[in-house]
Amino acid sequence: MIRKRTGKTKANGVSTYHSIWQTVLLIPKGKVATYGQIAELSRLPRQPRLAGYALHNIPNGMEIPWHRVINARGKISLQNESGKRQRKLLEKEGVKFSNDRIELEQFGWQRSPAKRKKSRQM
DNA sequence: ACTGTGACTTTCA
DNA sequence: ATGAAAGCCACAG
Numbered sequence: 572m573i574r575k576r577t578g579k580t581k582a583n584g585v586s587t588y589h590s591i592w593q594t595v596l597l598i599p600k601g602k603v604a605t606y607g608q609i610a611e612l613s614r615l616p617r618q619p620r621l622a623g624y625a626l627h628n629i630p631n632g633m634e635i636p637w638h639r640v641i642n643a644r645g646k647i648s649l650q651n652e653s654g655k656r657q658r659k660l661l662e663k664e665g666v667k668f669s670n671d672r673i674e675l676e677q678f679g680w681q682r683s684p685a686k687r688k689k690s691r692q693m
Numbered sequence: 694a695c696t697g698t699g700a701c702t703t704t705c706a
Numbered sequence: 707a708t709g710a711a712a713g714c715c716a717c718a719g
Contacts, residue, residue, distance in 0.1 A: 587716070606701050621716055623700035628717090640700075648700045657700095 590614060591625035598639040601665040602680040603673055605643045623648065639664070639680075645673040 585593075590613040597612070598604050604612075606619035615621055626637045638660040641647055647654045658668065666678050 610701085615716080617702085617714055618716070619701040620699050620714080621701090624698090624717070625700095627700055637700080642700080643702060650700095653700080 587613070587615065587621060588625040588628060591622050592629065592633070592635050595622075595626070595635050595637060595640055598636060598680050600636075600639075601678070603639050603641050603645075603661065603666060603675070603678050604680040605675070606640060606648075607643055608680070609640055619643075641673060643675075645675045645679075646671060 591609055594609050594612045595604075606622040609622040610616065610618040610620075613622065622640065626635070626640060629635050629637060638657040641657075647657050649657060658671075661673070662668065666673055
């Protein structure tokens with residue numbers, strides 16, 4: 572059946588959610604990305620919540636590696652069984668947990684460990 | 694149109 | 707190191 576047109580087609584031709592989902596799909600296996608990163612890559616800077624919101628609204632049947640998305644602290648945001656499931660999935664992908672925490676320096680997607688130039692000016 | 698909410702992030706104590 | 711509060715903006719009712 573036809574779903575409500577939640578996805579507002581933007582000028583790009585794709586809804587914001589779709590962008591986020593697509594971005595999540597780009598996450599390589601064995602790596603994890605933060606919501607903020609997803610948002611940024613989805614052309615939604617400063618909108619990490621939308622990433623989470625979009626993930627929460629993943630349609631049934633759509634295969635999205637939502638488990639590869641974690642918060643900036645390198646931890647799982649979910650707290651219910653979903654969180655446990657996420658951790659399990661990540662471990663299965665090869666992500667190591669250090670005391671319920673993931674080393675973004677090591678498993679962070681597109682995140683240089685330390686050699687990155689000072690792109691961040693302040 | 695307005696208000697509330699949010700699978701977040703960053704900053705301050 | 708941890709904990710709380712503010713900030714941020716799109717989506718949903």
